[in-house]
Amino acid sequence: MGIQLAFYFFAAMTLGFALVSLFHKNVVHSAFSLLGTLLGMSGLYVTLNADFLAMTQVLIYAGGILMLLLFGLMLTKPSETERSLKRIFVAVILAGGTAVLSAYKMAGTVWSSGDGELPASTVKEIGLEFLRFDEWLIAFEFASIVLLAALVGAVHIARRRFPIDDTNALLKAEQGGAN
Amino acid sequence: MSYLDALNYILPEVALTFGLCVVLIWDLVVRSGRRWWETGFLTLGFLAVTAVLLVQRFAYPPATVFGMVRIDLFATLFKLFLVVATGFVVAFQLADRNSGENGRSETHFLLLCAVLGGFFLVSADNFILMYLGLETLGLSSYALAGMAKRSVRGSEAALKYIVYGALASGVMLFGLSLFYGMSGSLSYGGTMVGVSQALANGQVAQVAIATLMVLVGFGFKLSLFPFQWWAPDVYQGVSTPVASFLAVGSKGIAVAAMLRVMATTFGIELHADAGSEFTSSLSALLALLAVVTMLFGNLAALRQTDLKRLLAYSSIAHAGYILAAMATLTPAGFHAAALYTLLYGLMTLGIFGAVLYFANIAGHERIDGLHGLGYRHPIAGAATVVFLASLTGLPPTAGFGGKYYLLTALWESGHGMLALVVALMSVVSLFYYFRIAKALYLKSATTEPKKMSMPVLAGILALLAIANVWFLQFGGLLTGVQQAWGQLEALIS
C-alpha cells in the first residue's frame, strides 16, 4: 500500500515536471523543473530498493548535468530563452504520434520480469559484482576509457583558439566598429 | 578460465590501453610544442605491437572472456583491419604537409581511443559493452572532427556530427532497452532467445520497433540513407587523415559489429528452416534502405566539385552496397558484406591518400586543383587511377573482385533486382570517378602548380595500389572470412 502510494507519487512527479519542462515558455523554468523529474526518478529507484542507483541519479544528473545545463542557459540572453509554439506543435505531432504508436504496441508486450524479490540494499552487491572479473568488471573498466576519451576531447575542443585568419577578421571588425 | 588466461586473450586491447596512456603522458610531460610527430611514431609503434598480438590471436580457439568479450576469428580479423587502417591514417597524418595545427598529438590519443572502442565494439558479446565501444568510437570521432580548426565550416560540421550522433546513440539505447525488456538479458545469446520467444508470442511489431531503433545507431555510423546528412559536411570539414579514419576505420568496424549483432541476435530466426514473416520483412526493409542509400550516394556524388565531399557521397554509396549484401540475410550475403568491407577499406584508404597528396600540392581540395597533375606525379597519378578503378569495380582490381562476389551472392540468394541496382549504380559511379581521372590526365593546368615531391606518401600510395591489384584474388581473404563466420555462427547452434 505504502510502496504503491510512493510509486504513484513519484511517477506523477516525474511525468508532471517533465511536462512542465516541455511546455513552459521560459527555458530556465523548464531546466529547473527537470530537477523535479530527476528527483522523481530517483524516488522511483528508491521504491525499487535500488538505493545506490537513486543516489547516483541525484548526484550525477541533478547535481552535475542539470548544473551544467543551467550554466549554459544562464549565459544566454533572456530574450533568447523564449521558444516558438509552432515548432512545439510540429514536434508534438511527430513525437506524439511515434510515442502513441509505440506505447500501443508496448502495452501488449510480455516483458521479462525478475522473480519479484527486491534486494535489501544494492551497495554491497554492486561492489562485489565489479570485483568478480567474469561479470561486469571489463565494462566498468572500459567505461573509464570512454570517459577519458570524452574528457580529453572536450578539453581539446574547448581550449581551441580562433584560427589565425578568423582572428584577423575579428580584429578588423572590431577596429571598424571603433572607427 | 583463470584471470590471467582471460587477460591473455585480450592482450591486444591491453597493449592498446597501455599505448594510449603512454601517448597521453608523453604528450603531457615530454612534448615540446612542435614535436607532435613524436607521438605519431609512438602511436605507429603501439599499433604495430597490437597488430602482431592480433596475428598471434588468430591461432587461439574462440572463447568468451570476462563474461562479455567474445574473442574469435571474426573479431580478430576486423580488429586487424582497423589497426592497419589506423596505421595508414597516422602515416597520412605524419606525411601531411598542411597538418600544422591539425597534427596535435591529441589526435593520436583520440585515434587510439577510437581503435580501442572499435575493438570492444566488434568483439562485444553483450549490449552494454557494445554500446560502450560504440560510444568510445563515437566520442573520439566527434573530438577528432572538432579539431578541424581551420574554418567555421569545420566547427559546424563537428557540431552537426555530435548532435546527430548523440541522437542516434540515444535512439539506439532505447532500442537496446526494449530488447532487454523483452529478453531480460543483455548478452547477445540471451537476447537471441528472448527475441525468438517474443516472435513466437506474435510480438512482431515490438521486435521490429526495437530492431529499427538499434538500426538507427548503426545506420548513423555507416551513414545509411536517412542518417547520412552529416557525412558530406564532416568529411569536407575535417582534415583528410581524420576523414579517411571515419570512412574506413569507423565504418568498417561498425559494419562488422552490425553483422555480429544481426547474426547473433536474430540467429534463431535466421536459421529457421522456413523464413519467418519477421526475417522476410527485415530483409525487405534493409534492401529498401540499401537501394535508397545507393541511389542517393551515387546521384548526389555526380554533381560534387569538392573532392572530399565527392568521396563522402561515394562512401555513402558503398555503405549501400554493403547493406544490400546484408539484406539477403544469408551466410553468403554476410560473407560478401564482410569481404566487401575489407576491400572497400583498401581502396578508400588509397583514394583518401591520393586526395591528401594532391591537395597538398594544389593547396585546396577541389577537383580543378588536380588539373594536369597526373603527368607530373606519375606514381601518385597511376595509383589514383587504380583506386578509382577499384572503387568503380573495374576488372584488374580488388573492387572488381569484391563486387563480383557481392553480385553473385545477391543473385544466388534470389535478390536479382538488388543485384541489378548495384550493377547499375556501379555504372553511374563510373561517371564521377572518371571525372577525377579526367582532371588528372586530360585537363591541362591553368596555372603553374607548385613543385613539390612527397616520396613517402607516394610510396604508401604505390603500396596501396599494389595491394588493390593483388587482392583481385580475394580467395584467401574469402576463406578467412568464411572461417571467421563459421566460428561466429558456432555460438548459435
Next chain:
Amino acid sequence: MIEFLRDLLGFETWLLVIVGALISFLAIFGFVAVLAMVAVWLERKVGGHIQVRLGPMRVGGWHGWAQSIADSLKLLMKEDMVVLGADRVLFKLAPAIVMATALSTFVVLPFSPDLQVADVDLGIFFVLAISSITTIGVVMAGWGSNNKWSLYGAMREAAQVASYEIPLGLSLMMPVMYYGTFSLKAASDAQSGWYGMQWYIFSDAFWIAIPSFFLFFTAALAETKRTPFDLPETESELVAGFHTEYSGMRWAFFFMEEYAAMFLMGAIGTAFWLGGYSFPGMNLLEAGSFLHTVLCIGSFVTKSMLLLLVMIWVRWTLPRLRIDQVMTMGYKYLTPLCLILVFMAAGWEYFKFAMGW
C-alpha cells in the same frame, strides 16, 4: 526513528512512516535553528576578538548571549519582500530548496549509537548527492533575483561547488576504504574501540588519515562557500552575491543553510576521522545507558562544533582567493593529491590484506 516508533506502538503502517518523518523533520529543524543561532553568535564573538573587538555585548547580559535570538525575532517580523523584476516562482522556491536539502542531509548523522534518524547504507554518498542539490537552489536564487550580482554569485557558486565536489568525494574515499562502508554509523562504531580512542587518525593508516583530513577540510570549506573560498558572496565585488535581493526570513534560510552545512561538514569529519560519537573511556559505561547516550551526543556535537569553530577561525584569519586561484587550487592541487592518497590508501589496504593482518 521509525524503528523506535514501531517498537513503541507494536505495529506498523505506512502512516507510521509519515509520522516518523514529520517528527524527525521537526527535531532536525529545531536543532538546525538553535545551531544557527549559536553559530552566528560564535562567529560574531570570535570575529570580534580576533579583530581585538568585543563583538555583541549588550543583549541578554552575559556577553550578549541573546543577540541571535533578538536577530531572529527581527528577521521573522521583517516584511516579506519580493523584488519587482524578480522571477517570483524561482525567487520564492530557492530558499525552500536550499533549506530542505540542508535539513535532509542531517538524516544520516549518528549523534549516538542510538540517536540517528535513519542508518542508510549509503550514508556519505547520500549526503554528497543531496547536498549537490543545494547548488541548484543557489543558482535558482541567483537567476530568480534578476540581478547581475546575484547571477554572478550563482555562477561562481555553480562552478566552484561542482569543482570541489570531486576532491571532497575523493578525500572521503580514504576512510570509506578503510572501514569498508558508506555508513557514518558503521564508521563511528568501528572507531569506538580502544576505550573510545580508535579514531581513524590514530589508526594504522594515520599517515593517510591526517593528510586526507586536511584535504577534506579544505574541500569542505569550499563546498560550504566559506572564506577563503567565499567567491559566491564576496561583499567587495558582488554586494552579497546570490542573496543580494533577499531579506527577512528567506535571507535567514540561506544563513541557516550555511551554518547547517558547516556543521554537517564538521560532523562528517568527526564521524569519519575523529571517532564520531566515541570519547575516551566510553567502553567503561554500559552501552545504551542514559549517561552513555548523553556523553556520546555531547562528544559528537562538541567535536563537530570544534571543527565549525576552526572554520570560523579560518574565515577571520585568511584573505579571500581570486576565482582563478580557487579553480587552480581545486583542479591542479587538491584533486591530484586526493587521487594519490586514494592510490596510497588502496595500496595500504592491499598490503595489509596480502600480509594477512
